[in-house]
Amino acid sequence: MIKFEIIKKSKKSGARLGLLKTPNGLVETPALVPVATQAVVKTLTSEEAKAAKCQILIANTFHLHLKPGEKIVKTSGGLHEFMNWSWPLMTDSGGFQVFSLGFGHDLGVGKVMGFFPGHKGAVIDKNAQPKKVRITSQGVFFKSPINGEELFIGPKESIKIQEALGADIIFAFDECTPPFSTYEYVKKAVKRTHDWAKICVDVHGNPSSPRLRRARQALFGIIQGSKFEDLRSESAKFINSLNFDGFGIGGDLGETKKDMAKILSWITPNLDEKKPRHMLGIGRLDDMENIIKSGIDLFDCTVPTHYGRRGIAFTNSGELNLNKSVFLKDKKPLDSKCGCSVCQNYKRNYIAHLVKAKEITAMRLLTFHNLYFFNTFVESLRQKIKNNQI
RNA sequence: GCGCAGGUGGUAGAGUGGUCAAUUACAUGAGACUGUAAAUCUCACGCCUUCGGGCUUCGGGGGUUCGAAUCCCUCCCUGCGCA
Numbered sequence: 001m002i003k004f005e006i007i008k009k010s011k012k013s014g015a016r017l018g019l020l021k022t023p024n025g026l027v028e029t030p031a032l033v034p035v036a037t038q039a040v041v042k043t044l045t046s047e048e049a050k051a052a053k054c055q056i057l058i059a060n061t062f063h064l065h066l067k068p069g070e071k072i073v074k075t076s077g078g079l080h081e082f083m084n085w086s087w088p089l090m091t092d093s094g095g096f097q098v099f100s101l102g103f104g105h106d107l108g109v110g111k112v113m114g115f116f117p118g119h120k121g122a123v124i125d126k127n128a129q130p131k132k133v134r135i136t137s138q139g140v141f142f143k144s145p146i147n148g149e150e151l152f153i154g155p156k157e158s159i160k161i162q163e164a165l166g167a168d169i170i171f172a173f174d175e176c177t178p179p180f181s182t183y184e185y186v187k188k189a190v191k192r193t194h195d196w197a198k199i200c201v202d203v204h205g206n207p208s209s210p211r212l213r214r215a216r217q218a219l220f221g222i223i224q225g226s227k228f229e230d231l232r233s234e235s236a237k238f239i240n241s242l243n244f245d246g247f248g249i250g251g252d253l254g255e256t257k258k259d260m261a262k263i264l265s266w267i268t269p270n271l272d273e274k275k276p277r278h279m280l281g282i283g284r285l286d287d288m289e290n291i292i293k294s295g296i297d298l299f300d301c302t303v304p305t306h307y308g309r310r311g312i313a314f315t316n317s318g319e320l321n322l323n324k325s326v327f328l329k330d331k332k333p334l335d336s337k338c339g340c341s342v343c344q345n346y347k348r349n350y351i352a353h354l355v356k357a358k359e360i361t362a363m364r365l366l367t368f369h370n371l372y373f374f375n376t377f378v379e380s381l382r383q384k385i386k387n388n389q390i
Numbered sequence: 391g392c393g394c395a396g397g398u399g400g401u402a403g404a405g406u407g408g409u410c411a412a413u414u415a416c417a418u419g420a421g422a423c424u425g426u427a428a429a430u431c432u433c434a435c436g437c438c439u440u441c442g443g444g445c446u447u448c449g450g451g452g453g454u455u456c457g458a459a460u461c462c463c464u465c466c467c468u469g470c471g472c473a
Contacts, residue, residue: 037426058425096425105427112424145427176425222425250425281425302426309429325418355429363429 002169002218002245004276004297010385014268014295017385020056020276022088022168023216024080027055029276030292030385032283032378033090033300034371037063039073039083041371042305043364046085052340052368053375056168057085058300061161062094062153066146070164078166089167090300093158095174095193095222095250096281098140102130103178111252111281113179126184135175137192155196159203163217169246172200174222176280177251186226193224194238201242218245220278227254229266236270246276249296253282257290264294285314285377292381293390304374308366311355314373320348322366327352340372 001023008017018029034041034049036057041049049057059079064070076082079089099111107122134141139154153161158173174193177186204219221244225231239247249267253260260282271277276297283291283301291299304314311323315335320327330348342351342365354362384390 033425035426042426043429060426063426090425092425097427100425101427108431110424171425174425248425253424278425284424287424299425301424302428303424306423306426306428306430310423311429312423358429360429 001216002276004246004274006274008385010293010388010390012388013293013390015292015385015390016295016297017382018276018297020088020297022056022218024089024168025055025087027088027298028382029297030288030378030382031055031298032288032304032374033058033278033298034374035300035302035305036083038067039064039079041367042309043360043367044371046083048364048368049085049371050087052371053379054087054371055375056088056090056298058090058092059083059165059167060092060094060097061158061165062097062142064091064165065094065153065161066144066151070161074164074166080166088169090169090278091162091165091167091171092280092300093162093171093173093222094140094153095158095171096176097142098133098135098174099176099178101142101145102133102135103128103180106131107178107180109179111176111178113252113255122180124178124181124185126182126188128185135189135192137195139173139196140175155199156203159200159219163204167217169218169220170204171248172197172219172221172244174224174248174250177224177226179252181226181252183228183231186224186228186231190224190231190235193222194235197221197239197242197244201244220244220246220248220276222248222250222280223267224251225266226251227259227263232263232266233270236267240271244275246278247271248278248280250280257287260287261290261294264291264296268295283374285374288378289381289390292385301374304370305367308368308370309363311362311366312370313351313366314370322348322352322355322362324352325356328356334369335373338369338373338376340369342366342369342372 003021005019006016007019020027020029033056034054037060039059073079073082080086103124132143139152142151144151155173162170173196175189177189221239221242223235223239225235253263279291279296279299283299284303311321313320313334316337327348332348333343335343351362351365
């Protein structure tokens with residue numbers, strides 16, 4: 001079972017310094033949870049992910065259910081053994097795929113709306129359904145992106161799959177609500193998410209009378225409600241009332257960073273402060289301090305790995321796009337202040353060459369550096385909490 | 391020297407009388423990406439623009455035609471073959 005200990009609470013903000021104990025080791029929080037959708041941090045080995053200071057990874061229920069299937073993982077000794085990662089692991093429930101393969105795919109948008117002038121007219125109203133996904137009160141009918149085959153995942157299915165996968169922390173099955181949703185749509189979706197949350201708790205076991213599975217795997221409930229104050233706070237209260245071990249905060253978060261902070265302020269006061277809070281899918285460098293100040297302990301984000309594969313390096317002096325020809329003549333390391341092995345051993349000119357030559361190693365070096373850089377950045381934020389700076 | 395084939399925008403390479411400022415690819419430049427159907431996608435790419443359009447281009451020069459990258463003449467250059 002996990003244990004979450006809060007070491008220090010900031011006096012300046014809602015930030016918390018914590019220690020999350022899992023059956024597979026400790027996580028110092030706040031912490032970034034790098035994304036390993038298919039049981040791998042794309043391009044890296046598990047040892048490399050560890051060397052890049054990753055403390056905990058998050059894999060995906062939907063993707064692993066399709067390939068290779070949870071039975072293979074289970075008979076291989078579970079996710080940790082399967083991927084040779086003997087540290088903490090989470091699995092996401094598949095709830096994000098309800099959105100990303102549904103309305104996200106239809107509209108060509110992510111869950112962070114920002115400003116999409118081209119989609120200004122898009123409205124997802126009460127009875128809307130995505131084209132390739134059918135959402136019902138029981139669960140969701142997906143079409144496999146691999147072969148088009150229909151598959152059903154509801155709360156029970158998601159939990160069963162996650163139990164077979166065997167991560168330390170699993171998430172309740174939810175519906176990630178898309179941007180452009182009307183209040184009516186979100187209200188309906190939140191109701192579904194809440195009904196499913198109850199089923200997830202029932203299926204996985206209650207901590208007060210834990211089933212064996214629950215004793216090993218913590219279950220986090222997910223709060224939805226989009227940008228609507230009453231729905232967010234209602235969702236927080238409801239999820240808090242169920243016997244979860246921690247919380248996930250999901251869905252879209254308005255249009256600006258201010259919106260995000262405001263939305264978090266509607267949620268966190270309603271949550272048991274002893275339990276860890278995970279912000280789902282948020283973690284750009286300029287988001288981290290804000291969400292940590294809002295009382296977030298864990299957050300996962302694809303940006304360091306995804307952008308790395310696109311040729312982008314994050315540095316103390318901003319982003320570098322190694323696709324640009326200027327870097328072919330640049331003999332500096334990616335970041336002269338970075339202590340990672342890539343910055344110790346390689347220069348921008350070489351990495352830019354590998355990027356332009358489409359060599360796999362380019363993606364490996366950038367992924368490694370970005371993860372190390374992000375993890376070091378979070379480390380510095382933990383230090384700031386310690387030093388009463390935030 | 392003769393014969394044949396060619397010379398098109400940064401490169402490769404389409405186009406063979408009007409719909410061509412010229413298909414396409416690559417290169418180049420800009421932008422996007424936040425619980426990963428993502429080593430992807432979008433845009434620009436002769437010059438100028440009050441974004442309506444205007445101007446100069448397809449080896450050089452000349453010609454035919456209402457109109458030429460496309461046809462004719464000539465010159466220059468490249469490749470292959472024969473001397």
